[in-house]
Structures are given as structure tokens and as C-alpha cells.
Amino acid sequence: MALKNIARTGILLALVVSVALFAVSSPVHAQSPQVTAEVDRTAPTLYDTVTLTVTVTGENNIGAPDFPTLSGLQITGRKITSQQTFRNGRVAAEFKFIVEMQPRHTGTIEIGPVSVPIGGDTYETDPITLNVTQGVPPAQTSPLPTQPFRPANSFLRPQGQTNQGDPSFQADVEDGAYFIESEVDNYSPYLGEQITYTSKFYSADPYFIRPIHSAPDFVGFWNPDRPDRREYPETIEGNGYRVVESSEILFPTIAGNINIEPSTVGVPGGMLSSSFTEYASPPIELQVRPLPSNEPPSFTGAVGQYEIEASLDSNDLAFGDSLTLTVEISGQGNFDTLPDPVWQDVPGWRAFENDSFHRTSVQDGTISGSKTFERVLIPDSPGDFDLPPIEYSYFDPEQEEYVTISSNAFSIKVAPDPNAVAAPDLSGAVDGSVEVADIRHIKPAPGGIGSPSNPTHLEPLVWGLGMLPVVALAVLIVWRWASARRQALLIANAPIRARREALSRLTKLDPSASGADAATAALHGYLSVVLTQSSSAMQLPELKLQLQERGASAETLQRLDALIHGLDQMRFAPPDMADVSNSSKAVADVVHRIEREVRT
Structure with missing residues (x-):
């Protein structure tokens, strides 16, 4: 009995130490995931824009949010922002999914919960209720000319x-x-x-x-x-x-x-x-001009000229399999904000939506393209089914009226599962009985029950197997700690590596006007690492504001302003007038000043 108590105490102490080590090593992330949703106004008018912001903090392994059907609201814009920082040995992440909408009718409009997949789990936000009033339209002005002069x-x-x-x-x-x-x-x-x-x-x-x-x-x-x-x-x-x-x-x-x-x-x-x-x-x-108020039920906000085409990857399948319904909307319009079709519930089928994707191009000054939506359909039973056409409504500004288009319908045959076990045939039994094999009897007890010479819990093999989960847990803890440490070093050293790369590129500049392009690329390559986003896509005022918020001085911002303007001039200057050497020194000076002043 004493040996048994000692063994149990040793295992308990090992588990307690393992749990303590795991608790120390696990806070790699700043906090547990938090998902919230909010709007900038809950009592808008028909002439206001409502901004819905879904914020995810504490995790960076997240999936795309699943927004509910926004009935009564027209989506006018989408945006995603993210920020990740490394402080005190922890990675803090924040993602914001922003949707801009405009109410389409007065009364109460409910925005349902938004689902966000995070690390294998799904988090949902609370629903939001909007109370939309008519409001006062903007003041009318004198008629505008139809043609500018x-x-x-x-x-x-x-x-x-x-x-x-x-x-x-x-x-x-x-x-x-x-x-x-x-x-x-x-x-x-x-x-x-x-x-x-x-x-x-x-x-x-x-x-x-x-x-x-x-x-x-x-x-x-x-x-x-x-x-x-x-x-x-x-x-x-x-x-x-x-x-x-x-x-x-x-x-x-x-x-x-x-x-x-x-x-x-x-x-x-x-x-x-x-x-x-x-x-x-x-x-x-x-x-x-606002859109007319006589929109059809299948209208979700599309404006332009469109066509619809639908297809199935198979019309014959076995029960237990799935098929994919693909709907493509093509034509002319804003495909970035083109809404989904109104999906109808199909009796006897379960439906799951995939992410949509779109392709666009500009032809003769007009945006043309297509957007593809996919739904995975799973039958609930074998049989023959008919899928109704998919309807899609849009407003045509040239005809000044709503247009409803529809795809073709589909006939689907679902065969029984060939691997299913058939039920016994009772049709031949007169009284409803059928002969079946008897059950197997329980094995009879042996003549005597003895005990092994050595208790099982004292065997070395049992001890080794008992400690295997503890050892595996310790290895996992060390591996996670090392991974977090490597990630921290990469984040901390990113600006230093960016500065070295920028200065190295400056020493290889071509002494001609084309060197201005390389100098500009070196400067923006460094700034993009410091700001954790592409600086070349920013307007100069926004770029200066971001650096100022991170601690850049007024003199550094003034030098950066003059440097960018000077490089822009040199890119189009004659080769004999391009002073690449001085520009290279100016870039190096600005990089050194930002490295000293800006907090990363």
C-alpha cells in the first residue's frame, strides 16, 4: 500500500509541474480571442451611411467572417484593417472587418450575429437593431448642366x-x-x-x-x-x-x-x-438620384447590367455524397460590392456556402467582369429532385428600371448508398417470425482466480507508458516556446534588416536618372517594414501622419517630404541633371533618423 501511495504521489506531482510549465509557456498571445460588432449609429435616416465594424482581438489564426443576410440594407463598401505588435514577449493582434451600408426602408432593421471561425472554434457577435427614420434629404440646388464646358x-x-x-x-x-x-x-x-x-x-x-x-x-x-x-x-x-x-x-x-x-x-x-x-x-x-422604391423581392442592391449562368458539377450522385452549385454573374457594374443572390431553401437538401471570388477589367472606360458564387448541397435522402432556377435582380440605370434574370432549373437523381446494410426480408414469415442465429454465450468463469506475482502498476513498462504523455507535453511546451521566441526575434529585427537592405541598395545605384527609381524603391521598402503596410500605396499626408503617430519628429517629416518630392522630379529629369549621389545620401539620412525616432 505504501508503494502504491508513493507511485500515485509521484504521478500527481509530475502532472502538477507539467500544468504549471504549460501555464507559463502558453501565453504567447496577448489575450483570449474576443469578437465584437458595433455600428456608428443605431438611429440612421434613409440618407445616412451606417458603418458596421467587426473587431477580432487576441488571435491571428482567424477565418473570414460569415456575415448574415443584410435585409433592408445596401452594402456600399468593404474594408479590412489589421495590426500585429510584439510587446513584453507576447504577440497582440487586432483585425477589423468594416462594412458600409445604407438603409433602404424605414422602420426596424436587425443585423444578425456575425460568425467568425478562430482556431477551430466559431465565435458569434450579438445582434444589432437599427431604427431607421425618413430624415430630411440634402438641400436641392440649381439644376446642373448635362454637359460640362x-x-x-x-x-x-x-x-x-x-x-x-x-x-x-x-x-x-x-x-x-x-x-x-x-x-x-x-x-x-x-x-x-x-x-x-x-x-x-x-x-x-x-x-x-x-x-x-x-x-x-x-x-x-x-x-x-x-x-x-x-x-x-x-x-x-x-x-x-x-x-x-x-x-x-x-x-x-x-x-x-x-x-x-x-x-x-x-x-x-x-x-x-x-x-x-x-x-x-x-x-x-x-x-x-436614389433608386426607385418598387424593387422586386430578389433585389439585394446590384446596379448595372448583368447576366446569370448556373451549373452543377454532377446531376447524378449517391446518397451521402455532395454536389456543388456554381452561379456566375457577369456584365458591367461594381463587382467589388456586388451582393449575393437570394438563396432559396431547397426541401430535402442541406446547403453550405463557399467564399465568392470575382474578376474585373476596364474596357472602353467601363468596368466589366464576373463574380462567382458556390454552394455545396448535401441530400437528406435518396430520390429524384428538382432544383428551382436562381433569380437575380438588379437596377439598370440606362433603362431606369429593375430587371430580374434567372438561371436554368436542374433535375438531380440521388441513388441509394451502395454500402448501406439492407434490412432483413420478413415477407416470407407466416407469423412474422424469422429464424436467426442464437447469440454467443458469455465465456464461463475459470476454475480459480489468482493474482499476478508483481502488481501491474509497479511494472517498468507501465511506468514508462504512464510518463509518455508527460514527456510529450514537455516537448510540446519547449517547441512552442522556441517558436514564439523565433517569431519575436523576427518581428523585433525586421526594421534593422530593412535598414541594412535599403542602405545596401543605395550603394548600388545607377548614376543616372533611373537611379531615382531604385532610391525610391529602397526608401519605400524600408518604410513598408516600419509601418507594417505598403507605404508606396499611401498618399504623402497619410504616410507622414503614420510616422508622426509613431514618434517621428517634425524635422524628419520635413526632410522626408522634400526627399520624396525631389525623387519624383529626378525620375523624369534628363540624365545629366539627376543628382543620384546626393539623393542616396538623403535617403540614408532619413532612414537613420526614422530608425532612431520611430517606435516599431
Whole structure:
């Protein structure tokens, strides 16, 4: 009995030590997963935009959230942000899934729970209730022109506005004038209808230097960020100009009066100089029309012109197998926010949705493409079934009416499972009985029951097998600790490696204007590591703000501003005027200053 108590005590102590070690080593993550959902307003009007934010903290092994059917709401935009930091030996992660929506009717609208898969488990948010009121539409203004005309949308020189028919126009041209104009191809589009915004910068300067163009923020529009820029000569009133044209595709997300802020163009004052003269176009005002209120039940917010096609991977299957229903919507419109079809419940079938994907291209200034949706269907029983057509409704802004399209129907045959065990045939029994084999009897007891010479729990093999889970647990603990340590070192040393790589690239620059591209790539490669996101895709003000929030000084930001402007000028300067050596030193100086000041 004493040996048995000692053995039990030893095993208990080993388990306690293992649990303690696991508790010390397991907090690699900052906290247990937390999933929350919130909206920026719970009492919107029909003219407001509601922003739904789903936040996941404490984990980085997460799947895509499963949003419920947003009945009564039209999705106007989606965005994902993430942030991961390593502090005090722990990795802290935060993901935000942002959906912008606009109410389609008044009354109570419920946003159901959002499901988020995390590490094999599923977390759900609480439902959210919106109370939508009619509200007051934006104030109406004077009717907008159906076609823009150049003088009203042109700025000639920074001093003010000038029509091309004015006498001063010719005088400014002789002085080497600049002017910028902007326009849209439709001043009264429907909600969600594609429009094209175009700005043109004219330069009569014979020593033309490509300007730096800054597009508006396009608040109230979905912008696929596919700018089209080109240059060409043009003659106006007998004067030659070099024209830099930039076009952006937009989709209005808010009904009512919307202003597009001015486009600005900065003209460099000289080679490697940080001075600029800025020219701005006047703002543009649009009257965005809401969609008609007689939408069909299958309408979920699509605007454009579309076609539908559906297919099955098989029409014959065995019970227990599954099939995949693929629905493709193709045509012209905003495929980034194109909503799902209204899926109908099919009796006798279970359905599971896969992630959708889309492909787009720009043809003749119009976004065309397709979006594919997939559903996995599993039958509940064998038999013959008919799947009804899939309906999809959209609003056609050209016809100014709702259109409903539908796919073909499908006939499916589900055969019985060939591996199923058949039930016994009782049809031949007269009284309902059937002869079956008797059950096997229990083995009779032996003549005597004895005890082994050595207790089983004292055998060395039993001890070894008992300690095997403890040893495996200890190995797992050490492996997890080492993995977390390696990850921490990689995160901590990423800025240092980025600085070394940037400085190494600077020593290999080509002493010509093409070296400016390499210097720019080296600078943005370092900044992208420091900011944990692509810095080349940021506007300069946003880039400076991000660095300022991380501790960059005003002098460092000023040097970065001058450096980026100087590199932009050098990229288009003649080879004999490109001072790559000084630019390389300037990049190295900015990199060293950011490394000293910025918190990573």
C-alpha cells in the first residue's frame, strides 16, 4: 500500500509541474480571442451611411467572417484593417472587418450575429437593431448642366479663373500659362451607377516638367482605385499645350447632393527644389438620384447590367455524397460590392456556402467582369429532385428600371448508398417470425482466480507508458516556446534588416536618372517594414501622419517630404541633371533618423 501511495504521489506531482510549465509557456498571445460588432449609429435616416465594424482581438489564426443576410440594407463598401505588435514577449493582434451600408426602408432593421471561425472554434457577435427614420434629404440646388464646358471648370494660373474666350487668355498663354479643368461624364447618376471623373492639366511651358497630381478623396463614392493617366499634345486658340489627363472610375454610395473636391497639381519650382506652385480645379457638384422604391423581392442592391449562368458539377450522385452549385454573374457594374443572390431553401437538401471570388477589367472606360458564387448541397435522402432556377435582380440605370434574370432549373437523381446494410426480408414469415442465429454465450468463469506475482502498476513498462504523455507535453511546451521566441526575434529585427537592405541598395545605384527609381524603391521598402503596410500605396499626408503617430519628429517629416518630392522630379529629369549621389545620401539620412525616432 505504501508503494502504491508513493507511485500515485509521484504521478500527481509530475502532472502538477507539467500544468504549471504549460501555464507559463502558453501565453504567447496577448489575450483570449474576443469578437465584437458595433455600428456608428443605431438611429440612421434613409440618407445616412451606417458603418458596421467587426473587431477580432487576441488571435491571428482567424477565418473570414460569415456575415448574415443584410435585409433592408445596401452594402456600399468593404474594408479590412489589421495590426500585429510584439510587446513584453507576447504577440497582440487586432483585425477589423468594416462594412458600409445604407438603409433602404424605414422602420426596424436587425443585423444578425456575425460568425467568425478562430482556431477551430466559431465565435458569434450579438445582434444589432437599427431604427431607421425618413430624415430630411440634402438641400436641392440649381439644376446642373448635362454637359460640362471648359471655361467654368478651368483655373488659369493660381491668381484666378479665366475663360478661353477672354482677352487675358492669350496673354497668359504667351507667358507660359498653366491651367487645370475637371469634369464627370454624368452629373445626375443613380445610386451605385458608374461615372467617370476626369481632370486635365494644360501646360504651355516649353520646358515641361511632369507635375505631381493629387486626386480628391472622393468622399461618398466607391473608388476601385484604377486611375488611367496619359499625356498628349493639344492646340487651343492656336497655342500648343502639353496635356496630362487622369481619369477615375467612381460609384456613388450616397443619394443626394455630393461635392467632389478639387483636383490639385503641383508644378516643381526647379530641379531638386522642394518648392511647388499648386493649381486646383473647381469642385464639382452632383445630384445622385436614389433608386426607385418598387424593387422586386430578389433585389439585394446590384446596379448595372448583368447576366446569370448556373451549373452543377454532377446531376447524378449517391446518397451521402455532395454536389456543388456554381452561379456566375457577369456584365458591367461594381463587382467589388456586388451582393449575393437570394438563396432559396431547397426541401430535402442541406446547403453550405463557399467564399465568392470575382474578376474585373476596364474596357472602353467601363468596368466589366464576373463574380462567382458556390454552394455545396448535401441530400437528406435518396430520390429524384428538382432544383428551382436562381433569380437575380438588379437596377439598370440606362433603362431606369429593375430587371430580374434567372438561371436554368436542374433535375438531380440521388441513388441509394451502395454500402448501406439492407434490412432483413420478413415477407416470407407466416407469423412474422424469422429464424436467426442464437447469440454467443458469455465465456464461463475459470476454475480459480489468482493474482499476478508483481502488481501491474509497479511494472517498468507501465511506468514508462504512464510518463509518455508527460514527456510529450514537455516537448510540446519547449517547441512552442522556441517558436514564439523565433517569431519575436523576427518581428523585433525586421526594421534593422530593412535598414541594412535599403542602405545596401543605395550603394548600388545607377548614376543616372533611373537611379531615382531604385532610391525610391529602397526608401519605400524600408518604410513598408516600419509601418507594417505598403507605404508606396499611401498618399504623402497619410504616410507622414503614420510616422508622426509613431514618434517621428517634425524635422524628419520635413526632410522626408522634400526627399520624396525631389525623387519624383529626378525620375523624369534628363540624365545629366539627376543628382543620384546626393539623393542616396538623403535617403540614408532619413532612414537613420526614422530608425532612431520611430517606435516599431
